[in-house]
Amino acid sequence: MGPILNAVLAMGGIGLVLSVVLGAASKVFYVYVDPKVVAVDECLPGANCGGCGYAGCSDCAVAMVAGKAPPNACKAGGDDVTDAVAAVLGVSAEAAERDIINIFCKGTLSAAERKYNYKGVLDCRAAVLLSGGDKSCMYGCLGLGTCVANCPFGALTMGEDGLPVVNENLCTGCGTCVDICPRHIPTLIKESQKVATLCSSHDGGKIVKAICDVGCQGCGKCKKACPEKAIIVEKFLAIVDGEKCTGCGDCFEDCPTGIIQSLVAA
Numbered sequence: 628m629g630p631i632l633n634a635v636l637a638m639g640g641i642g643l644v645l646s647v648v649l650g651a652a653s654k655v656f657y658v659y660v661d662p663k664v665v666a667v668d669e670c671l672p673g674a675n676c677g678g679c680g681y682a683g684c685s686d687c688a689v690a691m692v693a694g695k696a697p698p699n700a701c702k703a704g705g706d707d708v709t710d711a712v713a714a715v716l717g718v719s720a721e722a723a724e725r726d727i728i729n730i731f732c733k734g735t736l737s738a739a740e741r742k743y744n745y746k747g748v749l750d751c752r753a754a755v756l757l758s759g760g761d762k763s764c765m766y767g768c769l770g771l772g773t774c775v776a777n778c779p780f781g782a783l784t785m786g787e788d789g790l791p792v793v794n795e796n797l798c799t800g801c802g803t804c805v806d807i808c809p810r811h812i813p814t815l816i817k818e819s820q821k822v823a824t825l826c827s828s829h830d831g832g833k834i835v836k837a838i839c840d841v842g843c844q845g846c847g848k849c850k851k852a853c854p855e856k857a858i859i860v861e862k863f864l865a866i867v868d869g870e871k872c873t874g875c876g877d878c879f880e881d882c883p884t885g886i887i888q889s890l891v892a893a
Contacts, residue, residue, distance in 0.1 A: 663715060664692045670711040671701055676779050678702035678801030691716065699723040703780070703799040725818040726800030728782070728793050731827045732768040732812045733886060735788035738840040739767055755809040763838035766828040768812040774804035783813075816890075821874030822857075822867050824849075824887045829862040841884050849878035849887050858887075 668688035675683035690696035698713040698720035713720040745761035751773040770789035782797035804813040832844035845863030857871035
């Protein structure tokens with residue numbers, strides 16, 4: 628019994644010493660967590676999508692409590708989260724205008740020319756490494772669905788025409804698809820924007836005519852037609868200023884490819 632008792636006492640002594648050491652360490656290395664940060668963090672959706680500009684929801688909560696981020700910084704949460712965060716912080720907050728994704732390319736399988744038949748990894752980031760991708764337009768959507776696969780909210784699907792389709796009811800405007808697309812075809816715009824040129828090409832008109840039936844040719848006809856001076860042409864691409872545009876539609880009639888379009892549901 629002597630050796631057994633000694634072993635039990637030794638183990639008990641070790642356990643006692645370790646518990647004292649751990650207890651002391653917990654005091655020495657204790658990191659205070661503001662209860663308000665915890666409360667704000669609990670209001671956030673926990674998606675850690677990065678749409679707020681922070682590494683995750685916890686970092687965003689810290690910034691909100693510190694006053695470095697507004698109560699409406701969470702794009703994924705919407706008005707309900709903004710109201711909940713504002714209540715915790717004891718402030719009033721206006722809901723920020725919602726950002727949504729739109730696909731700035733209309734070069735479908737039938738409208739855009741292809742350089743070759745791509746048979747590689749079904750990832751746009753991989754495809755673009757092979758001579759810039761199979762699409763003749765170096766600015767166009769490659770249609771392999773990398774944005775779809777990486778959308779944390781399931782707001783994107785691939786259409787039969789080879790382009791992503793956005794479900795606006797599910798899109799939170801987090802921007803994950805914008806960052807992961809090698810050509811940044813998904814683009815964040817304000818929900819209130821009425822008109823946009825759904826093209827990303829900066830090629831000249833002759834090149835666009837040769838490779839895409841629906842690309843912006845940079846002709847400037849839409850710019851001349853706009854009564855509000857809401858359109859500029861920059862590097863052969865017509866760009867609509869959403870704040871100036873009234874959605875009158877004068878530009879639609881003069882666009883030779885119909886790529887400048889209304890974003891307002893009929």
